[in-house]
Amino acid sequence: MLKKVINIVVLVPLGIVLVLLSVANRQTVTFALNPFNTADRVLSVSAPFFVFLFLAVILGLVLGAAATWFAQGKYRRRARNEASEALKWHREAEKQRSQAEKLAAQASLPSPQN
Template sequence: MMKKLLNIVVLIPVGIVLIVLSVANRQTVTLALNPFNPADSVLSVSSPFFIFLFLAVIFGLVVGSLATWFGQGKYRKRARNEATEAVKWHAEAEKHRTRAETIASQTLLPATSR
């Protein structure tokens, strides 16, 4: 319930801001990718300005996510190694526990039969 409320409180204002940006930046602009001849139509794209704004935000989100993912790789590797080691130690402890139970049951049987 709290998560749904938080999503509504965050997503509605973000949606409103995106709609306002889209309406305010409807004019067509040309993005020229040829710095020596900006009039070259092969390396230029014309579209509403808000599309370029949204593409820049999406590109920034993707680049930031990738940088975070690769930056935290050493921590994920360490967690995998420690999880593997923990499983190994749990198996070892279980093996010793069953061995101790069998030894205890063997030593208790002769004492109770007397």
């Protein structure tokens, strides 16, 4: 519940700011990748400024998510290793339990009388 409230408090104002910036920056700008000749149309893209703004936000989200995913890799690996070890010990416990049941069943059988 608290996470929802925090998301609403952060994401709603952020969304409002992005919409206001988009409305205010509708003019076409040219994004040039050639620093020596900005008039070169081969390495440039023209679009409304808000398109570049949204692309920058999306790129930041993707890069942040990738950095977080890579940073948490050691924890995911540890969780996988511990899960496989727990499964191994569970199988061993089941094996021991079945052997104990067999021994108990053999011990409870009456021995043959001569």
